[in-house]
Amino acid sequence: MTTMVMNNKREMREKMTSSIAMVLTLVSLSMLFATLMLGYVAYRFTSDVWPPLGMERAALELPTLSTVIILVSSLTYYFTETSFLSQKLKQFKVFFSLTFLLGVGFMISQMFLWKNLEATGIYVDTTVFGSIIYAFTWIHAAHVIGGIVALLFLIPSLTGKRDYLKGQIWVKNVGQYWHFLGIVWFILYFSIFIF
Amino acid sequence: MAFYEQHIHPKPTTFLSKYVFSFDHKVIAKQFLWYGIFFLLVGGLMALMIRWTLAYPGQPFPVIGHFLFPTSNGAVPPDTYAMLFTMHGTIMIFYAITPILIGAFGNFCIPLMLGARDMAFPLLNMLSYHVAVISGALLLGSLFVPLGAAAGGWTSYPTLSTLIGSPGVGQTLWTLAIFVLGVSSTMGAVNYITTIITLRAPGMGYFDMPLTVWGLGLTAILNAIFLPVLGAGCLLLIFDRVFGTTFFLAGAAATTGTGDPVLFQHVFWIFGHPEVYILILPAWGIVSDLLSFFARKPAFGAKATALSMTSITILSTLVYGHHMFTTQMSPLLTQTFMTLTMTISIPSAIFFANWLGTIWKGSIRFHSPMLFSLGVVFVFGLGGLTGLYLGTVTTDLYLHDTYFVVGHFHYTMAASVLLGGFAGTYFWMPKMFGTIMNEFWAKIHFWITMLGLNGVFFAMMLVGYGGMHRRIFNPFIYEFTQKLIPLNTFATWSAIVMGFAQIIFVVNFVHAVFFKKEKASDNPWEVGTLEWTIPSPAPHYNFKEIPVVKCGPHELGNPNLSNGRDYQYQTEELA
Numbered sequence: 195m196t197t198m199v200m201n202n203k204r205e206m207r208e209k210m211t212s213s214i215a216m217v218l219t220l221v222s223l224s225m226l227f228a229t230l231m232l233g234y235v236a237y238r239f240t241s242d243v244w245p246p247l248g249m250e251r252a253a254l255e256l257p258t259l260s261t262v263i264i265l266v267s268s269l270t271y272y273f274t275e276t277s278f279l280s281q282k283l284k285q286f287k288v289f290f291s292l293t294f295l296l297g298v299g300f301m302i303s304q305m306f307l308w309k310n311l312e313a314t315g316i317y318v319d320t321t322v323f324g325s326i327i328y329a330f331t332w333i334h335a336a337h338v339i340g341g342i343v344a345l346l347f348l349i350p351s352l353t354g355k356r357d358y359l360k361g362q363i364w365v366k367n368v369g370q371y372w373h374f375l376g377i378v379w380f381i382l383y384f385s386i387f388i389f
Numbered sequence: 390m391a392f393y394e395q396h397i398h399p400k401p402t403t404f405l406s407k408y409v410f411s412f413d414h415k416v417i418a419k420q421f422l423w424y425g426i427f428f429l430l431v432g433g434l435m436a437l438m439i440r441w442t443l444a445y446p447g448q449p450f451p452v453i454g455h456f457l458f459p460t461s462n463g464a465v466p467p468d469t470y471a472m473l474f475t476m477h478g479t480i481m482i483f484y485a486i487t488p489i490l491i492g493a494f495g496n497f498c499i500p501l502m503l504g505a506r507d508m509a510f511p512l513l514n515m516l517s518y519h520v521a522v523i524s525g526a527l528l529l530g531s532l533f534v535p536l537g538a539a540a541g542g543w544t545s546y547p548t549l550s551t552l553i554g555s556p557g558v559g560q561t562l563w564t565l566a567i568f569v570l571g572v573s574s575t576m577g578a579v580n581y582i583t584t585i586i587t588l589r590a591p592g593m594g595y596f597d598m599p600l601t602v603w604g605l606g607l608t609a610i611l612n613a614i615f616l617p618v619l620g621a622g623c624l625l626l627i628f629d630r631v632f633g634t635t636f637f638l639a640g641a642a643a644t645t646g647t648g649d650p651v652l653f654q655h656v657f658w659i660f661g662h663p664e665v666y667i668l669i670l671p672a673w674g675i676v677s678d679l680l681s682f683f684a685r686k687p688a689f690g691a692k693a694t695a696l697s698m699t700s701i702t703i704l705s706t707l708v709y710g711h712h713m714f715t716t717q718m719s720p721l722l723t724q725t726f727m728t729l730t731m732t733i734s735i736p737s738a739i740f741f742a743n744w745l746g747t748i749w750k751g752s753i754r755f756h757s758p759m760l761f762s763l764g765v766v767f768v769f770g771l772g773g774l775t776g777l778y779l780g781t782v783t784t785d786l787y788l789h790d791t792y793f794v795v796g797h798f799h800y801t802m803a804a805s806v807l808l809g810g811f812a813g814t815y816f817w818m819p820k821m822f823g824t825i826m827n828e829f830w831a832k833i834h835f836w837i838t839m840l841g842l843n844g845v846f847f848a849m850m851l852v853g854y855g856g857m858h859r860r861i862f863n864p865f866i867y868e869f870t871q872k873l874i875p876l877n878t879f880a881t882w883s884a885i886v887m888g889f890a891q892i893i894f895v896v897n898f899v900h901a902v903f904f905k906k907e908k909a910s911d912n913p914w915e916v917g918t919l920e921w922t923i924p925s926p927a928p929h930y931n932f933k934e935i936p937v938v939k940c941g942p943h944e945l946g947n948p949n950l951s952n953g954r955d956y957q958y959q960t961e962e963l964a
Contacts, residue, residue: 207392211509211587218579222617229621229656233636236652318632322648325634333624 205359209366216367220374223337227378230330234385237322245323252316252327256307257387260300261380267296268376271369278351278365287352290345293372297342304335330382334375341375344368392587395506397930410519412511413929414496417518419821421492422814424518424525425485426898430891432480435473437888438465440845444874444881446863467862471540472559474860476532478543479563481803482668483570484525489810490671491574491612492521495581495605497817501920501927502599504590504936509583513576520573524566531562539563542860544657547637547650551629561630568623571616578612581605590919592938596692597959599918599942603695604674607702608667615663615706622656651716658709666705668802669769672809673698673740676762679812680744681943682916683759684751685955688943690743697736697743704733714785723782730780737773741766752946756914757831761812764839765805768846772800775850790860793853799846807842811835811894818901819909823926826901834893841887848880917958918942936960 238244245251270292277285311317311327318328348368351361401407411417441450442465449455449463458465465473496514500507508514532538536557541549545563548554585606589598598606628634629648640647681688688694710718710726718726744766753759775797778784788794811834819825852873857864864870912921919936920927939962944950950957951964 204393207587211392211583214586215510215579215583218582218613222575222579222613225614226617226621229618229659230625233621233625233652233656236649236655240649318628318634322635325628325636325648328632329625329628329634329636332628333621 209359209363212363212367216370220370223374226333227381230333231381231385234326234330237326246321247323249316249321249323250314252311252387253314254387256303256310257383260303260307261383263296263300263303264376264379267293267300268373270296271372275365275369278361281358283354290348290352294342294345297338297345297372300338301335301342304331304338307331327386330386334378334382337378338375341368341372344371391505391589391591391935394935395588397506398511400929410515412507412515414500414508414511414514415821415927415929415931417514418493418495418497420518421488421496421521422821424521425487425489425493426895428480428484428488428525430895432477432485433888433891435477435480437884439470439473439477440881440884441465442470442862443864444878446865468537468540470862471542471860472532472538475539475542475545475563476528479528479539479567482543482664483567484528486668486802486806486810487570487574488521490668490806490813491577491605491608492518494601494671494675494810494813494817495577495609497821498599498601498920499581499584499605500588501820501923501931502602502918502942503585503588504593504919504932504938505584505588506931506935508580509587510580513580517573517576517580520576521570524570524573527562527566527569531559531566534558534562544654544661545626546657547626547629547653548639550626550653551637551650553638561627564623564626564630568620568627571620571623574612575616575620578609578616581609582613585609590936590938593959596695597938597941599674600677600688600691600694600698601671601674603698604670604672604677607698608670611663611667611670611702611705615660615667618656619660619664622653622660626653651713654713654716655709658712661712662709663705665798665802666702668806670698670702672765672806673769675809675813675816676765677740677744677747678918678942679758679762679816680747680766681945682914683754683756683762684748685754685945686747686751686943687941687945687947688743689746689749690739691941691943694740694743697739700736701733704729704736708733708780711780711785714782715789720782727780727782731777734773734777741770741773756815757826757828757835758812758816758914760832760835761808761815764808764835765812768800768804768808768842772797772802772805775800788853790858791853792849792857792859795859796846796848796850796853799842799849804842804846808838811838814898816914817920819913819925820920820927822902823908824901824905825909825913826897830893830897834890834897837890837893838887841883841890844883845880845887848876848883852876852880915954915956917944917956917961919959922958922960939963 270289274286274289274293277289308328308331311324316324316327318324345368348364350356351364356364398412401411401413408416438450447464450457450465454463458469460466496508534557536559538559539545539550539555541555541560545560550560550564585598585602625634625636629636629638636648637650637653638647639650677688677691677694708726708730710722711730714723775793778788779794779797815826815831855870855873857870857873865874909925911923911925914921919938922936923932936959938959940957940959942959944963945956947963949963951961957963
């Protein structure tokens with residue numbers, strides 16, 4: 195009995211260790227995106243007209259679709275986590291699959307976005323306006339791909355091959371990263387597409 | 390305060406698991422050490438080529454010149470000169486100092502000094518080294534591509550670094566290599582900070598940590614926060630070069646819709662100023678400890694030293710603008726940055742005074758690590774004071790982009806960090822490899838290096854004050870610089886002497902690592918931090934039993950010592 199309590203304590207503390215590391219990682223990534231936003235602010239406010247050179251703004255449909263998808267995926271991830279914590283394995287599997295599909299769906303919506311931008315004459319090398327849209331969404335998308343790969347690391351928890359406490363660590367940390375990507379996308383959506 | 394006790398890893402048995410893909414922080418530290426020493430030699434050779442060109446422009450570089458530069462009869466051609474100073478700076482900062490001070494000593498000292506069995510994330514630690522190797526390969530590869538390596542200076546300002554200034558693939562590889570190295574260092578930083586928070590031995594509060602760990606921890610914090618800033622800048626620069634984005638293309642944003650080259654300078658220095666503290670903080674920490682250990686006295690005001698290093702860390706994030714006084718920055722901003730820069734003098738003065746307080750009336754043992762530490766005190770004092778002229782707008786307008794700047798930052802970053810690195814290497818050698826390096830040759834190495842580097846860097850400041858600019862292939866085409874040729878020749882010969890002195894180190898080091906029969910004792914320097922409580926070299930599990938810490942790291946000469954020695958281990962209680 196006592197050894198089990200001690201083991202629990204040890205696991206809980208290991209959990210805390212990786213949480214600290216995850217927070218540090220997110221601080222690092224925030225600085226990356228903050229720097230991009232700094233660049234955006236500098237270009238935006240030194241320009242008399244925006245978008246420059248009489249360019250058209252990007253159509254809002256696809257970015258809005260992406261926003262909805264990533265928002266819903268954050269929600270389904272939230273339910274993935276709660277169902278895992280209350281040990282409802284079936285729900286956990288359903289919500290996990292939904293999150294995964296929505297993640298892939300987000301990437302597909304991004305590809306359509308890039309195609310559509312090209313079709314409406316916004317190229318990566320025409321003015322800094324186009325450069326910003328493409329480069330920032332690329333960098334974000336690269337992190338989403340990382341997020342989808344991170345989701346795959348939860349599969350051992352789905353099949354019951356990983357012990358429960360270890361699984362908690364994984365579910366919590368991947369979740370933080372996933373929600374972080376949602377927040378970043380929302381900031382990008384608001385600043386470079388709407389504002 | 391350990392959050393949990395780590396398991397003892399099984400002893401690695403195969404060659405690959407022992408020397409290549411090792412999880413052991415000590416092996417990774419040694420890997421980083423060899424990596425750093427290799428690049429130190431490459432960067433040093435480049436430095437000699439630069440110096441040779443400045444003393445004897447147009448004359449063939451001795452011995453290997455005809456082999457390296459066959460088209461120009463053995464002399465360094467102008468475009469190669471630009472590549473040399475670019476790669477020299479890059480290699481020394483990112484591939485020599487960073488791996489040795491942060492990679493090697495960070496990995497080696499943090500778990501051992503904290504009483505942990507390994508880093509918090511051994512796998513991440515191993516990956517961090519292998520990512521650094523990929524980065525090193527990219528950088529070395531860039532030396533051999535058509536049109537040559539990057540030539541835009543280590544700062545790689547656009548438009549020198551965009552396709553207009555450097556069309557070759559070398560600059561792209563350079564930017565990619567720096568980005569990849571940034572990923573590696575960030576991984577390391579996350580690991581270091583987590584380890585320091587969670588794996589301190591029971592009883593060890595933050596102020597019971599040796600100052601070395603303080604320095605390394607603060608460095609890791611700066612790394613985790615500011616490397617991604619450079620990473621973002623590098624990514625945009627890569628996009629500009631590869632995909633044709635227009636972030637840093639010159640032109641007014643409003644009229645032509647293109648980007649802003651000065652923005653890169655902002656991004657670069659937001660990272661770049663913390664970076665100089667990233668490089669120097671570990672050396673400060675090591676020196677603060679070693680001065681106390683070899684003066685046989687407690688570190689004077691150790692808490693104040695730790696806190697002033699912390700405040701410097703915070704202030705370093707607010708002063709980057711002093712690198713950009715000449716970019717038509719608003720005078721209001723330049724004044725602000727100047728004031729903030731001057732504020733750094735206060736904490737610097739505090740810990741500098743603490744260093745002097747530590748050796749004041751100490752029973753100093755002049756072993757090689759102490760000599761190198763005292764060397765750091767001297768050269769860092771000089772480097773710090775000359776920084777004031779560059780942080781002040783009025784003097785900087787004259788001195789900007791002259792050799793005065795080069796001399797200044799070599800005193801602070803190169804000389805201090807190099808001497809601090811040597812101090813650390815001589816000091817931890819017994820715990821790393823189980824042998825002590827020859828003291829006599831270590832001292833010879835110190836004196837020649839010390840004289841040599843002061844000859845080079847002081848002469849640099851003098852010619853800079855005389856008006857000689859950096860990064861010019863042949864500055865002596867201007868009449869006013871011709872009087873500076875003798876000083877430049879002096880600097881070059883000092884550099885050559887200093888370069889040859891490093892052969893002493895390499896022979897001494899290689900001999901001690903591979904050939905020396907005589908083993909070092911467990912605690913040859915008679916100091917009390919946790920790494921000296923275990924056998925030399927440290928066993929793969931570090932501590933059989935996790936130690937319990939009962940006193941601070943510098944209880945030397947304390948009247949309450951309980952055991953008849955003039956020091957005591959951190960595991961022993963004061964009477």
